[in-house]
Amino acid sequence: MSSTDNGLNPDLLAARAEAAALFAAASRNDQAGPTAQLHCLAAATALRAPSGPVPATADATDPDRLVEQALRILGNLPAADFAHPDVLAAAQHGHRALRAPR
Amino acid sequence: MATSLGQLLDALADTARTTDDSAAARADAGTALGHLGRALTHLRRDGVSPFAGDRREQQVAALAAACTELGVRAPATESALTRLAAAAADTVGVLYDHTTVTSRWAVATAVAETVTPLAEVVAHRLPAGPATQWHTEVERQAALVQQTAALQPPTRADVAILDRPVPGPAVDASVDPARVVPDAIGVLLQATARANDPPSVTEVLAYTIAAQTLSSAAARLGSTDAPSAGQTTAADAWRAVRAALRPYDDGSRRFHQHTPSGVTAAGRLHAVLRSEPDPATWTAPLRASVTSAAQHLPTLATQLLYRTVRSWADNGSLIAYARDVPPREERVAAYLRGYQPGGLVRVDATDLQPVAGALHNARLLSLSVADQAADPGARATAGFPRRAWAANRALLDDPQTPVALSVAVQQAHQQLQARAQRSGPSRAR
Secondary structure (H helix, E strand, O other): OOOOOOOOOHHHHHHHHHHHHHHHHHHOOOOOOHHHHHHHHHHHHHOOOOOOOOOHHHHHOOHHHHHHHHHHHHHOOOHHHHOOHHHHHHHHHHHHHHHOOO | OOEOHHHHHHHHHHHHHHOOOOHHHHHHHHHHHHHHHHHHHHHHHHOOOOOOOOHHHHHHHHHHHHHHHHHHHOOOOOOHHHHHHHHHHHHHHHHHHHOOHHHHHHHHHHHHHHHHHHHHHHHOOOOOOHHHHHHHHHHHHHHHHHHHHHHOOOOHHHHHHHHOOEOOOOOOOOOOHHHHHHHHHHHHHHHOOOOOOOOOHHHHHHHHHHHHHHHHHHHHHHOOOOOOOOOOOHHHHHHHHHHHHOOOEOOOOOOOOOOOHHHHHHHHHHHHHHHOOOHHHOOHHHHHHHHHHHOOHHHHHHHHHHHHHHHHHHHOOOEEEHHHOOOOHHHHHHHHOOOOHHHEEEOOOOOOHHHHHHHHHHHHHHHHHHHHHOOHHHHOOOOOOHHHHHHHHHHHOOOOHHHHHHHHHHHHHHHHHHHHHHOOOOOOO
């Protein structure tokens, strides 16, 4: 598998980008409480993925489901990739978002 | 002063992140990791998965072992990190009766998250050798537990265990009401957590008085308007629980050398809140402690319903006069004997349905009053049980809850009306 300039393989980068997009969508969802939104923003930022506009269709999905989906993507990474401090921090923020009030 | 596992773990993680890089701090963090290993061993032994020996259990066991091994190799010390971790590990043991498999998984996840900042403190200038190997293993296993948690995240209801108040040592009656309230609610939650050795009917009656007083205080705090006449409140729902319990007894005349701790706590909570009826005169800490304590009222109702009442029903430990329980064909003889010893029957789950229904109503109305009391100002105070509030909010946001709540209001009102109509000469006691 080829590596990119920053030493991360393309699959890992794609997974991080997908998880970050889901966290970003949850952070802008009106149904999420302010604390959850903050943790989602922190999770998306921690993953250091290039940001993009959030599709309006994401608002129709429950923010908890978006966070769970993002966590599932991160949880399915190889253990060594999950243990990367950025990913670990994003997962911790994701958990806190799920614990935060709606 | 009451504390909670969540407060201890949060303080531990925050202290670890801000601690200086020194040999003493590294030793302190290493010893603290040993205590977290003890907490994880507790959790693993009690079960963190419905399937014995599955991935969750293996990973928690491996993390516990790694933390313990690293702790053993740390120079003996007892500073801030060690004291916090030791208190957290002890609290995990104290909370055993309150936990389920899923809530223990939530606790294990929170502990694994706390391991990471502690391991970072230890990491600096660690000499090569077994300690370094165990440190690497701690970091690896902590990440694995968190990875499994990412795939199987605990729910808000499970995470609420982190906010469960654990009472401190008993304090004199003269102390600040702001300290009495959280301690008392902690004692009540502890007294109702055990399914084996449940409290007696008399004890539960005392708990419902405390719950009624606390609900009433929280309602006054959450609203400036007095409830309109005829409007059923959470306090009324707790009164209805007491009314529903009236016919039952455990049939024993036990001599208590000392008043049970739960009854003492209920009495003190009632006394301090009755002595200061006007929330306008309350100090800010008292307002905060009433708001925080109210967040645990739904849990108190749940524990009374699913542990205490279920245990009474399963063990057949209560008796009542056949005339005072829902009539049944096989009890005609006992019914005809009236309020005489021959009229007593052993109570089962069907007989206890009115009590279960009243507790269900009290739980729903307590959810509502707890949420009203938790205004943004109250939620911003230190020590506010935000995870418990989040779990309450999640239940209130359930689409079925508004209907259930209006049914609960009606039923609580009807129960009290029925009780009032029946109040007259009944059994001889």
